[in-house]
Amino acid sequence: MEYWALVTGAAALVGLLVAFTYSRMVTREDAGDEKMQSIAAAIREGAMAFIRREYQVLAVFVLVVFALIAIFIWYKPVDVVDGQRVIGSGVYTGIYTALVYVLGAICSMTAGFVGMNIATKASVRTTRGAEKEGIGKALTIAFRGGAVMGLTVAGLGLLGLSLVYLVFVKWWQVVTDPAGQASIIAGFGLGASSVALFARVGGGIYTKAADVGADLVGKVEAGIPEDDPRNPAVIADNVGDNVGDVAGMGADLYESYVGSIVAPITLAATVFALSGSSGVVKGMLLPMMIAAVGIISSVIATLFVRSKEGSHPARALNAGSYGAALLTTIGTLFVVIFWLRGVESVKNPVGFWVSIVSGLIAGLAIGWISEFYTSDRFPKVREIAKSSQTGPATTILAGFSEGMESTAGAIIMLVGAIAAAYLAGEWAMPDVANSGIYGIALAAIGMLSTTGMTVSVDAYGPIADNAGGISEMSGRPPEVRRITDSLDALGNTTAAIAKGFAIASAGVTALALFKAYTAAVGITVIDLARWQTVVGMFLGGMFPFLFSSMAIKAVGRAAYDMIEEVRRQFREIPGLKDGKEGARPEYARCVDISTKAALKRMVPPATIAIVSPVILGLWDVQALAGYLAGALVVGFLVAIFMANAGGAWDNAKKYIEAGNLGGKGTPTHAAAVVGDTVGDPFKDTAGPCMNIMIKVMSVIALVFAPLFLR
């Protein structure tokens, strides 16, 4: 039975092969003339330089954590065999977990590298495609570029987990204890989390430092348009789109994806304990089977993304997203019924399918709520735009209160999914402890099973954005820019939905991991009546606020350095501002400033996120549970609030720029720009970091559970 892991691995390989094919298709496209290529090369070099240096920092970090896990984590060091105390199998937990951890990290880094590599290639080809053949071609190239990232993320995640399962659970049965096995599998999740944490925090700081810096000096002070090649920070700004929106978002969803598969695997051991060893195996493999269905569905759905002449490109992307969701919904119904047949304790397999679907629906619904609050087709954004008429203060207050309000809908969807998934899980396995919690974990997978498609659609956005930048800098005719702008605008909406999805999935995944942690440390009750739990909860609730504060301050300081550098170049390089022939800005210095700032400032918050759960866990396992719960609730709220407030401000500004309420150059527009600038680090730095933070804390708790139990 365990060999079904080969099937899931094969599905993952299919995803990777299709990704490779799309990658070849993209690179075979025309890369444009020399000027376009030289600009694209500059962006590419900046992005690659950043990722190389980020990975150097990460390598040190991963090695340290590797050593800590190998040394400190073991489980049941002593077994009793025939009345004799012998060294227990659990002593190997640490070294295996550590190895798997490194594998998880390497897979994540590889996915990030591959995705960014193709994104930087796809963007210039998208510009060229728009120029030569129009919007249909541009859309195809940009989407295929995104799909490479999407399918690589999902494929490497599932392939890695399938291998870990086969090697460490099936073949190399040294660690036989379920808790030890759980720790080993969770190691893969921790690897994903470590990389994601740094990629998100570093990428988020990078992209906004460059963006804010470029905008404030370029557009506001010097009065030159966006993406103008005279602006020394313009390359850094475009690099930022890649390292933040492609690599950062990809690593984020990779982590959610892996985490959502890890959580039910680790829960399966206890939930299916009464169903015999074959039941446990089935329970452990079910999440991977669902993920396999999701990958195949995503691969098929990529074929639906075709731009017909005259039809809106949004249709094409929606066909992909909803197609993948629909195929997964149908596919998982068959898989659940087929796979759980014969497992005696599962009375109603369809119950688990309901759990899966409730997650999928909640993910979509939270995405729609994000759209409602952040799209100018709906009243919220227009009201913020209107409030800009009375100045920046009312703009801020309006966006702030709408962002806070938006948490209500998201939370109601989330708790609805939790309740439905739990009750359906209990119905599936009546009278089995934790079956409802297994249902919640399946809801997380349901939400994330179509990660391949979600990331594809999302990574498409920054590619289109970069294509616009390249068009501007290389002096293409304005109609090219118009095409890329329309693709980019669409990308903003898909990005908002993907952000909602990323947050929702982070919330549910963290909840599932939280449950997995409590199962691993064997606490059946997390008692809020204990003072330690209350203390943990207050500290956990505070941490998202502290983390956000650190992230926002990091952007502010890095942007300040960037502004100084741009001012210096305008001052010292003769003729630069007026665009004289031969006056070339020193792009590389700006790229360097963003890179250094991001790498330096990502370390303190990331370190606290990783170290604090261990400290609390060593003190009191329930205090850690309270800590995770507090961080989860507050982190989720802050993430939703920041994403939606930031998105709404951004689009209120764009709504005014489109000519409404007086348009560009009015005081109303100036007020809206203030809102947008405030929203930038909310939605692209601090907010997304919350997703990772809540997951990384839970997975740390899960991996280090054996340490806390000693």
Added chain:
Amino acid sequence: MEYWALVTGAAALVGLLVAFTYSRMVTREDAGDEKMQSIAAAIREGAMAFIRREYQVLAVFVLVVFALIAIFIWYKPVDVVDGQRVIGSGVYTGIYTALVYVLGAICSMTAGFVGMNIATKASVRTTRGAEKEGIGKALTIAFRGGAVMGLTVAGLGLLGLSLVYLVFVKWWQVVTDPAGQASIIAGFGLGASSVALFARVGGGIYTKAADVGADLVGKVEAGIPEDDPRNPAVIADNVGDNVGDVAGMGADLYESYVGSIVAPITLAATVFALSGSSGVVKGMLLPMMIAAVGIISSVIATLFVRSKEGSHPARALNAGSYGAALLTTIGTLFVVIFWLRGVESVKNPVGFWVSIVSGLIAGLAIGWISEFYTSDRFPKVREIAKSSQTGPATTILAGFSEGMESTAGAIIMLVGAIAAAYLAGEWAMPDVANSGIYGIALAAIGMLSTTGMTVSVDAYGPIADNAGGISEMSGRPPEVRRITDSLDALGNTTAAIAKGFAIASAGVTALALFKAYTAAVGITVIDLARWQTVVGMFLGGMFPFLFSSMAIKAVGRAAYDMIEEVRRQFREIPGLKDGKEGARPEYARCVDISTKAALKRMVPPATIAIVSPVILGLWDVQALAGYLAGALVVGFLVAIFMANAGGAWDNAKKYIEAGNLGGKGTPTHAAAVVGDTVGDPFKDTAGPCMNIMIKVMSVIALVFAPLFLR
């Protein structure tokens, strides 16, 4: 032994008598010339009109809740006497709780009325005192005005509780069940909470609608100075100081004060159960004894507030605050040792004293942290002022991130106090269940025992502020304004500290009430591993965000109406803007707009706060516990964040206005004004509402506990 409640009642009466004396002293002062008196009368009328109408709304509300309590709450409706089932004593719980509820509400309304009445009288006399005799006299009048409010709040709270105890627990022993008694006593707290909720929300909306409206049209559009009599909203603005900062803050701290005494009383029944009935009585009376010490200490400490010639008035106020704290610290040591002698299960009475003092210290420390983040003597405010040099966006981001950061220090103090109070409580009564939780409840009283002084010092601020307004409007010489301004500036700092205190005490009181609720519904374990608890916690965490959003929107809309009205008057009343003789603005219409807006918009959020815990409790008592926990953690964080961010923006603006970084009229100043305007509804509307919200939810849960158990 129960007759010691007469002693605590007597201490309360002493406080009330001193309040009466101060009131006579203030009213005997010179009220100035006719012009001053007519302005003061206008403010007074506006304030009284508002409070009358607010109380009308409240009366309806209180009657409805009275009926609901009387009908729905009963406890153990059936007793078994000699094998016969008879109507149980618990059926009377509802009607008694309802009566006590009304008493609690009436005491709170009375305190609010008395405090506002004297505040409106004291402010004009402060102006006159400043004019005739200088700063010493002005300080004395303003402080005595505040002390009337402070001592009335504490006196009525303790007197009411002493009476309730004597009547319903000692004499009229129909309800003998401890849980029923707890519900009756908690009824007093709910009465306080109901009034506080409406007073805070309504007052907060009123004051900021008037303030923002008056500022935006007056200062910004029409270019006339603050408090200029030509501005039609100026009276409403001054009324707002009274209804928001005097009545609202007073009701808030009254509620905390009552709640902090109620919580340990209701816990005492279980904690002292092993010590026999005399032990239970001692445990129930101890909180009142501590409160009595606090009142007497506050009364004595009011005598320390004397302004010596040449010394800074801050010294005088600090002498009062620290004097009261010190006297309470010493006094409670003796009381605890004396009172708990002979209670066998209390091994180390000093332990409870440590609990009390840990609360007192945490309250002061959180106040200091507030000061650190909101006073321009410290770097944070100066950095925000500096960030105004790069425009409003960076001002907002700086204040936002500092506000978020400030939660860390406050939370650490809070959890430190929780841990210390718990462990000290356990040490005091080893091996007794919940003794640590009783310790936490005592920490809340420790923090609030000096409420008499805290409110005095705090209510002094708006009196000085109003005195400045009256001076301006009545055309006093500038040196009068200078004196009131210096008193007002000092008031800003004391207000920030009092705000920190109010939040800290709300947090600890809510926690103690939360524990009292769980004891009342008999859940020894609040299990976060149950899905219902998790759902409750997410919903509870969301509520402060939703509430804040509603409060901020209410201010925005009311301010908008106010702006429209002021613009209309400037347009339609000939000569008003230029200050021509005979052109009088219609102040009353502006007062009316604020009043109506506040009354209308306070109802929806307040209703949700009151109804939602009942709905959750009827569904699942643990879900309600999760709801309370989520709301407590998030509400506390939001309260601290908003108070400190708002205070910091306010003082950054004042710092620039004092001539730093270019001073008034520069773009830097304009950016700082944006920060201040955003901060206004944060610190004076939404933020303070959080205090009440978290307490009112807990006390609702406590009062309705019998309903959930049926």
